[in-house]
Amino acid sequence: MSVTIKDVAKQANVSPSTVSRVISDSNKISEKTKKRVRKVMEEMGYHINLNARVLVQKSTQTIGIVMKHSASQTLENPFFPELLRGISAECNEKEYSILLTTGNSEEAIFDEVKKLVMGKRVDGIIVIYSKKDDPVVPYLLESGIPFVVIGKPTKEQNRIMYVDNDNVQAGTDATEYLINCGHKRICFIGDDPEYQVVQDRMSGFDIAARKHELKIPDKHYLTFPMKVDEIAEKKISALLETKDRPTAIISSSDVHTLMVITALRKKEIKIPNEMSIITFNNTIISKLSTPPLTSIDIQTYQLGFEAAKSVIELIKNPEMFRKSVIIPAIIVERESVSKL
Template identity: 45%
Template sequence: MAVTIKDVAKIANVAPSTVSRVIANSPRISEKTKEKVREVMHQLGYHPNFIARSLASQSTQAIGLIMPSSTDIVFQNPFFPIVLGGLSEGAQAKQYVLHMTTGKTDHEIYEGVVSMIQGGRVDGMILLSSKVEDKVLSYLHEQDFPFVVIGKPFKDTESITHVDNDNFKAAREVTNYLISLGHEKIGFIGGDLNLVVTVDRLLGYEKALEEAGIPLTSEYIIHNQFLREGGREAVQILLSSGAMPTALVVADDLMALGVLNALDEVGISVPEDLSIVSFNNVMIAEMAKPPLTSVDINIFNLGFEAAKSLIQKIENPNEPAKRIIIPYEIVERLSCSEPKAKKGSTP
């Protein structure tokens, strides 16, 4: 016979309503009582019936995740498993489950989001990226449906809760780091220009060059997908143009791995011939040859804070919009050095 709330209440010596409030993590119940009831639940093997709770409370206890339309990026780029880990932990803390959208195109994803919301299958949505043109974000905003963006919205920034790094500042800082080593021929390999993170990092890179009085060279700027192949293709474009910089700011570690592979194939050594700084600081950066200097953007925390912020909005509709900035850190490894010309002129 299945264990019931009444069974838990009897052994814990509390009212059934108290058990219900513990399951809902009500602030009206003391932590001591919560611990006692949860211990009894564990001993008895009691699992709350979330479907029944949803019918009673008009809440699904579910969060929808809006994934990129490119499955290659989701399955290959380590950013997504890590951010999903943070989202999962943040949701689990409040007993929410996660539902992922599926779709091969932006249109399919949009239709899936509309269906999910109109069908009452989720209490809120999290966008795992921010685009310059984003039909889904506009729909959520117009519907006044609870949602949070990982990344900075391109517009309506003050009225949309989002969790982000200061990508402009980070890109400016790593470009200045390369300039401080003596580099003047610095390139930028970024992702899709429809992604706000790409735009912010590009602008930070350009600002650092401008402040240093270094002319912008358009041939040094390449955009591609946040994939290993994207980095390889970017190097091929640079080589074919004949405009090879002495240093690169690469907007993603997986792309940077592709850059390293392509450079190695043509006999260009890192950092002896070319220095590289990348972003994300996933395991790839540490295991690359040479290990990559990378910006640690605290991916797990981006996910955790996004889930936490969305649940706050769900449980308190009057919760004001917030901008949560997750700190970053530049982790120096072995992929950067002075340019060859400078080394040769050192006494």
């Protein structure tokens, strides 16, 4: 026979209504009482009837996660599992579940978002990217559902809650680091420039180059989708074959860095003696690469954690002001940069 709310109330010496308020995390119940009742619930093996709670509270206790690409492609990038780890930690603490979009194209993902909102399948949404002319954020604004963007929104920043790094400053810091090591021929490699994070890091690269009066040729700006393919490999190989090839490369993600390292090995160009590399995100790729990579640590876990925290705050208080949370980015020095 299953344990009921009345059974828990009797054992905890409280009323059934108090148990119900503990389940709904009501601010009318003290934290001391919540802990005591939850302990009794755990000891008695009481499980919340989620379907009943949805009907009573009109809440799904679920956060939707809008992926940048299809789930398979996104999760191949070690940045995103770490981001989801941060999101999951806060959602688990606040007893929210996570629902990922799984569409195989931008159109399919947008259709899924509309179904999540119109079907009231989630209480709030986290969009884990910011992209120019993307239809998702304008739709969410119009729908009125609580949502948070990871990345600086391209429009309507005052109306949107978001969590981000100062990517312009991070791009500047990465470039300054190489310049201070004596490098003047520097190449920037990034993802699709339609994404705001790429634009910002590239802007930081330009700011530092202008400050030190470096003339960066157009061929030292490489951008392509975040996947390993022949076009990307050919572009990198062509760059390495030029007479005035760069002495250092800034890679906006570890996935691109892997392509660079592969191309360098094929050309028998040694890191860091013949080519220095600084990358972003400080994922496991940076730590386990040979040599280990100097990286801009954007504190990915914290980005996810703060995004989840912010959207849950917004769900509970829809009228709150739309704040922005900026997570510091720091340089982690390793062995992939040499001084000239």
